[in-house]
Amino acid sequence: MRSDYSWIYPSQTDPAGDRRKPVAYRRLYHGIRTAILGGRLHPGERLPASRDLAKTLGISRNTVVTSFDLLTSEGYLETRVGAGSFVASTLPDRDMAAIHQTNDKDSPINSDARPLRLSQSVQRMLEYQRRFPRFRVARPFNPATPDLDGFPFDLWARLLRRAWRSxxxxxxxxxxxxxxxxxxxxxxxxxxxxxxxxxxxxxxxxxxxxxxxxxxxxxxxxxxxxxxxxxxxxxxxxxxxxxxxxxxxxxxxxxxxxxxxxxxxxxxxxxxxxxxxxxxxxxxxxxxxxxxxxxxxxxxxxxxxxxxxxxxxxxxxxxxxxxxxxxxxxxxxxxxxxxxxxxxxxxxxxxxxxxxxxxxxxxxxxxxxxxxxxxxxxxxxxxxxxxxxGHFGSHVRKMRLRYADRRVHLQNMVAQQASSRLSIMPSDGGLHFCARLVAGHDDMHLQEKMVEAGLDCRALSSYFHDKSQKNRPNLPQGLVLGFAGWDKNTLTESFGELIAIMDRNS
Structure with missing residues (x-):
């Protein structure tokens, strides 16, 4: 039997991720379990008596007994009457080492590891994964953002409470x-x-x-x-x-x-x-x-x-x-x-x-x-x-008027400040409209620059599946401009940033 077991009682935080200092028996439990899984303690190896280990580690005997009981119940240790506690003999060294390596975040990647197998269903789905960046808070000119300030959340909360009260x-x-x-x-x-x-x-x-x-x-x-x-x-x-x-x-x-x-x-x-x-x-x-x-x-x-x-x-x-x-x-x-x-x-x-x-x-x-x-x-x-x-119909009518006003405001700015750069495409509704790039800009390049500036402005060409020159010799280059989620002051400021970006990249 080994003479020094001080290394078996770690001082670091709980491996489960709790940043607080774990209780003593949990520290000892994790120390012994890690040693078993890592192959430092071998199947069949006898551990010191609880009284001796407690003295060596400077902890109470109850702490050692509680840890041993937990490890025994989970199959890591086994008790032999009159002989003491042993590492379970049913845990082969090579299997425990493999488990430890798999779970060790600091271990190098095994070059012989099996490649991840995904279903064909998921692979087909991921081929269409969109590459638009995700902003934590919706930014102009995201085309799918409604005006959240206009929704009656207080009323909605009352309706939720009423539904659950009885x-x-x-x-x-x-x-x-x-x-x-x-x-x-x-x-x-x-x-x-x-x-x-x-x-x-x-x-x-x-x-x-x-x-x-x-x-x-x-x-x-x-x-x-x-x-x-x-x-x-x-x-x-x-x-x-x-x-x-x-x-x-x-x-x-x-x-x-x-x-x-x-x-x-x-x-x-x-x-x-x-x-x-x-x-x-x-x-x-x-x-x-x-x-x-x-x-x-x-x-x-x-x-x-x-x-x-x-x-x-x-x-x-x-x-x-x-x-x-x-x-x-x-x-x-x-x-x-x-x-x-x-x-x-x-x-x-x-x-x-x-x-x-x-x-x-x-x-x-x-x-x-x-x-x-x-x-x-x-x-x-x-x-x-x-x-x-009647709240749904009322909300739709209110927002339709608000969105119509914002739509006209953004369209007027395009016409008055950017008519040489953007041409508005016909549309009778929705939360956005499209504008073609007049001067032959690359809309994907502009999208990248606008994202860097904090504007969620989408390139029109990115929505086309067929981009081949044969079928799309004149792939539309343009911007998708959402207007619904922001007041007119924000739209004005953001549109000024958009124009400045276009100027710098013309």
Whole structure:
């Protein structure tokens, strides 16, 4: 037996990461365990008697006994009657050394370590990972930021408290995979009135956002190798979710009349799903024309395909009332309507919805039971009250006026101060607009410089999937300018910084 065990009682902080000094028995426990895992104490090796070890380390015998008991219960030590405590004989030296090396943050990387194996699903998803930097606080001109100062958070807090003060059984034990029934009823009523959607409450499914909605759709309707058609340009978060299903995601060009429906016939086989934003392409803002809406519905019916209508911010149309939905024109039940509250309310609410054709309800209801259940019921109950008491409609009307004012303010600055640099592209709503670069600037280079200056200004060309010279000989160079989340003074100051950056990089 060894004569000196002072090294077994470390003075450093708890390996679990607690920066406070650990209690004495925990220090001894970690010291012995680390020595066993690292191979310094070998299987079958006898430890000193508790009284002798306590004397050597200058600690109480109770501390040693408590540590030994814990190590024995976890299988690191074993006790032999009349002989004392021993390192467990069932722990081979080489296996313990390997465990220690794996968990030692300071050890060099083993050149023979196995490569990390990720699923093909995740690899496909990560190919579409966006490269935009993440700012801790939203910065001008982020295109997806609403005005959080304008949301009635005090009212929202009262509704949350009320929902939880005397909770309904559906809140404490939610058992409907479609979501909280009163909220589904309010959403259906709102969509019928404001968007011309043909639906009842039993067709509405509550989800945690538009991307979860797309994930559920892909799981239910797509097999590996199926084709999904998306808009080009478009939001790459959509492509990433859909690619994870194993589908072949095909980008279909968008022009001034929206998605080019005639190009759907150019895919190797008919697409299983077409994902479209008919009210407003993201980011261009173009609207799918009536002729193309009808053509798309006819195409889907003829090819037994589904249309996913992503209606991400249709509440904010400034040049007239909100457009009617594509789903409202559908007579063959081929359209799945997707909406979210992250822009009209606040991103952290994490609530959205699907409006399903009736034929799909049983499948989605059953599938949801194996996925994630439903989003937080308390927030659903508060949102149902927010609708029922008229707050949702009031908030939309108030913010529509505020955003329209900010939009005009930013457009006027572009026209008055930067007409030789930027040309505003037509758009009738949303939280942003696009402006082409007139003088042939590289928009990706400008984006990099603006990010360095603390402006979250996006390059228009980054939203295009097909950047080849063959198909896109004149890839649009421009900026995507969000205006909704900042008051006019902030927009004025930030736009001045934008112009200065363009001057320095012209």
């Amino acid at each position: 909770p309904d059984i559906d809140l404490t034990i939610p058992d409907d995979p479609l979501g909280f029934a009163p909220l589904r009823g309010e959403i259906a009523k709102w969509l019928r009135q404001s968007r011309g959607v043909n639906c009842d409450a039993d067709q509405v499914m509550i989800v945690s956002g538009a991307q979860q909605a797309l994930d559920l759709i892909a799981r239910a309707l797509v097999d590996p190798g199926d084709i999904i058609a998306t808009e080009d340009p478009g939001y790459e978060g959509i492509r990433g979710v859909l690619a994870a299903s194993g589908a072949d995601v095909q980008a279909i060009p968008v022009d001034d009349d929206g998605l080019c429906v005639d190009r759907l016939s150019e895919t190797a086989s008919p697409a299983r799903i077409v994902v479209t934003t008919p009210s407003r392409n993201y980011p261009l803002g173009t609207t799918l024309s009536l002729a193309r809406r009808l053509a798309m519905l006819h195409w889907a019916d003829a090819h037994d395909a589904w249309i996913v209508e992503d209606d991400y911010d249709s509440e904010y149309r400034y040049d007239g009332p909100p457009l009617s939905s594509l789903q409202g024109l559908d007579r063959q039940n081929r359209v799945i309507y997707v909406g979210t509250f992250s822009r009209v309310m606040f991103p952290g609410i994490r609530l959205g919805y699907l409006v399903l054709p009736r034929s799909l309800i049983p499948a989605f209801r059953g599938m949801r039971g194996f996925a994630d259940g439903v989003p937080a019921p308390t927030a659903q109950a508060a949102l149902a009250a927010f609708f029922a008491e």
